[in-house]
Amino acid sequence: MSQQHGPVTAAVMTGTMPDMPDHDGPLQHHFDDMAQQNESSALGMWLFLLTELMFFGGVMTAYAVYRYLFNAAFAEGASHLDVRLGTTNTIILIFSSLTMALAVRAAQMDKRKLLVGLLIATMLFGGAFLVIKGIEYAHKWEAGHVPGAYFHYEGPLANHVHLFFSFYFTMTGIHALHMVLGIGWMAWLVLRSARGDFGVGYYAPIEMTGLYWHFVDIVWIFLFPLLYLFGAGAAAGH
């Protein structure tokens, strides 16, 4: 049997499961043609994104319940988040989505240099997002807002604010982890793109990574108002 060793686990961890082709040709043995292979990749990726949706859905459900139960405390907790940094990050992430979309377009049009450049740009935007996120985390750490044994919060609603910060760190943490994996995967794609693996006939990995990245962007589009903006009105009212 012709073995196709590959970074199986890495592929899975980044959520980019569709199989990589052999270097002797992108069409894998068990597909009839590239159309079938590409459609399968796309469907597989979308199904994976559905599971991701339900994965985030689990914690979103928990958030919805507690938001319903402890509305005031959640607004108070949210008012401690930095709306400016959150907005900046939202904008950065939209930029990265644009560059990602354009990277797929570059791959479709077989523009290798442009593809590499846009992928790197996407990674840089993603990196910038994570740096800002790190700054925010550091602020929270200093303020004692990291949930757990060292959580420190003065005020009558401390317990429920603690819950809010549990959600803040869990949700943004999982989101950031997805971004780290996506960036790592893109680094691999940059190498392969530079090598010339992708072209008009075969760019499914780029396209799939794009879907993944846009999904991560969508998650943030919801996290941003749910976590940051919720307290903004309250903060403005003070």
Added chain:
Amino acid sequence: MSDRAATPKTASERPPTRRRRSRYEGDVPREHYLNVAYGLKSWLFTIDHKRIAILYLLSITAFFALGGLMAVFIRLELLTPAGDLMTSEIYNRVFTLHGVLMVFFFLIPSIPAVFGNFFLPMMVGAKDMAFPRLNLASWYIYSLGGVFTLAAIVAGGVDTGWTFYTPYSSTYSNSAVALTAIGVFINGFSSIFTGLNFIVTIHKMRAPGMTWMRLPLFVWANYAAALIMILGTPVVAMAIFLVAVERLFGVGIFDPALGGDPILYQHLFWFYSHPAVYIMILPSMGVMSEVIACFSRKRIFGYGFIAASSLAIATVGFLVWGHHMFVSGQSIYASMVFSVLTMLVAVPSAVKVFNWLATLWRGSISFETPMLYAFGFLGLFTVGGLTGLYLGTLATDVHLHDTYFIVAHFHYIMVGGAVMGYLAAVHFWWPKMTGRMYSEWWGRLSAGLLFIGFNLTFFPQFLMGYMGMPRRYHFYPEEWQVLNVLSTAGASILGLGYLIPIIYLTYSLRYGPIAGPNPWRATGLEWTTASPPPQHNFEQTPVVTEEPYDYSKPIVNDLPAPGAGAEPKPSPAAPRS
């Protein structure tokens, strides 16, 4: 397995068997998926769905044996009312491990990961799963999850029950909850990837002419189960992840001291874990459709209704999770809604049973081992399903919840249903997977023993449950000893019934008669190729021209002569949607 793979070379040395031989066997060592490559590496790096299925078969058997051993300890302890065999700490770890191993590492992967992996691509006429490497990855993920869980045993075990209810699991338990939770979490991704592979394979990899209404019902059943895997598993993964995070970092989302609600965990947990029962039972039902049609030589009765009922079960089955929470403090109005939906989900299962019975009508029924298991399934699943109605009914559930009635009910579904179906599948497809027949006599004996042993083990538990005996009790009031002794006696027969197949199936690998491509004269693409199948399943891509379960013509245990039976050429416009 490498021993096994060597057999074709020594084919001429074997004593002659009484079975007919295909023209493909005997003289020339034929290349198939088992002997195409040798050595551990050829197995650990395989991307052949059939070999991956064998890897799964071996690993889930190991986990089943371990989980079964735990069951032996449980039943021995409950032989006497006093907790005299082991301490409560140990007992709690034993039943937790029994549940975790059996549910997450045996029942959920059992039929999909072994027989789905092996036969789903063959049944739709594909060379492999859509994502072969993802398929292998899912086995590694499964194994990694298993390693974490086994590590948890070494680290002192876990005592939360397989349900990991908060806040006991998140705050109070002094056992290796986090390790086990991580193991189950990781294992969930294995299930997700298997389901994802199934769905894409069914949508995109069907052979020419294999329309949706020509799919075998096993494929439909696995499709429905795969939907649950990809939509449900992530939610329980998140729930268990939150428990692990709460234990490790004190991020207390379920902590009552912070105002967290422990019932919320139960919502998230059962959103998956109730449909998970259908992950176990739907593929088993799919096996039933294959086996019953084959051994009664009849087209399945009401094909469309059986296929649709699988989807109905998968869909409505998602909306009934709250029936695990009728006494939890959930809103009584939510309970009411969950109750009525639970009632409705019982109906498609009943429809299936009626259709199988109707299939037997005016058939030509024979009683080989897989059919005996199918009969066993019908009886036990009927009891299991009907006793579910007591639990979906609000008032009776209040009395029966968390008693041995529940234990008996879900064992009738999971063991009487899912495991019987699994064993039916093992015996039905064993000749195809290995090329050998097992001993029919021993097969029938163990099927009979399992049926008797199972009923003796679990029927008394219905009575105990109505008496009020709570589940997960290490010791109990004396008046229930008689029933517990009966149950333990049955368990010993049950254990024997599980051991026998392991022995004669292993024996058959070397000494069993050659099976031929189609020993049961069954329909379905998987039987149109050699046993064991060649590496790419079919010598040439099959073309489907007829509906499934067409038993209207004689079928022989042989392959068509090369070029003769195959369709002239695949039609260019293969329907894929």
Added chain:
Amino acid sequence: MSHDAHAADSPHIVPLSVYLTIFALLMVFTVLTVWVALIDLGPYGWLHTPLALLIASVKATLVVLWFMHVKYGSRLVWVFVVAGLAWLALLVGITVGDYVGRTWEPDPHAWQASADGADFRQLG
């Protein structure tokens, strides 16, 4: 689907202007959502959350349809996307429904009745 087979041979390349338009819209909606969050809606303060979620949904729809090419994709992907959203809605909706339902439960203040003294006689 023949549609897809066609797409695979010559990919549907979306014009640059479309991407840039979507990008611009996303930026506009981002500014809008922050602005809406900061203004004081007075007695309609409860509208903050529905508005924020509405805007987020519009943004997500833009990303899904154009950046993720669902607008040009097969019907199958549409079906799965819609099914996934429906499932999420069921999970969130039914779970939150339980919590809302708990507040409706009748809680007859039996103590109150006995404190009023009206029913003492029945007990004797």
Added chain:
Amino acid sequence: MNGSQLPPLLPPSASTISGELDLLFAYITAVSLFFTVAIAIGLGVLAFLYRRKAGDPIPKQIHGNTALELVWTGIPVLIVLSFFFWGTDLFFRMRTPPADPLEIFVVGKQWMWKIQHQEGPREINELHMPVGQPVKLTMTSEDVIHSFSVPAFRVKQDVLPGRYTTMWFEATKTGTYHLFCTEYCGTEHAGMMGRIIVMEPNEYQAWLGGGGGESLTAAGERLFSQLGCATCHGDQAGARGPALAGLYGTDVQLGTGGAVTADEAYLRESITEPAAKVVAGYDVIMPTFLGQVSEEGILQLIAYIRSLGTTTEPSEPAATTVEEADSE
């Protein structure tokens, strides 16, 4: 239970609902038995009639029958709906306590049941109660989830940390019955067994009298002054906290708008999480008493607050319902 021969196959039936629940159980069992036997016989008859005959004939292939499918879909739907309606009707009655029950408080703790009677007696893993009188339990847990189960009464209710759940039952027979914890709660889960002792009302009164100790409201009043609650929750106008007399059962206007009924759950929350629902017109200044008062203490405080009645004057403890009745 004291049987010298075979053990019984039914638990004792000793509450007002246990008879009807057994009847519902019997109904479902009858239907289930009918289907199980019918399917088993059908299977046997079909297997016998259509066993493979010599010559291995090819049977006529039958596709199905839509009318038949509709029949065997429709009939089960009607049957299971009958289970649903009966079960739901009974469930709602099981969950709605009758007016004027005897109230008893239960605190679950790894691994024991702590029970407090209004009149003072406190017991562990035993619940003494009178026959023929509805009993309402208000329950909470100090640690994990427990479940209060009395098979003889056919009732069960989970006991949750941080929250009150209630259940009620009325015994119809005197005797001693099992009490179990049915929600797995840790190492000694199986040891969380107890007894329900149902007595004649006069025996129960005698037992109460013998139980001794201060009444629940008295204990609550003592705790109330110990904790200095009266400093803010006094009766005088302009106090820092709202007055508590006459509070219980009324609707409280909240500072955030809206209103909430001052029931046990609200009172508990106001002690453990004072800032969650603040009464209109008051500042958020009360510290939490979570961790400073045990769950039993909170129940005592609530009993005391409830005893303050509906008048503005602190009145006689109203927990004397049974005593008064008895004195007649």
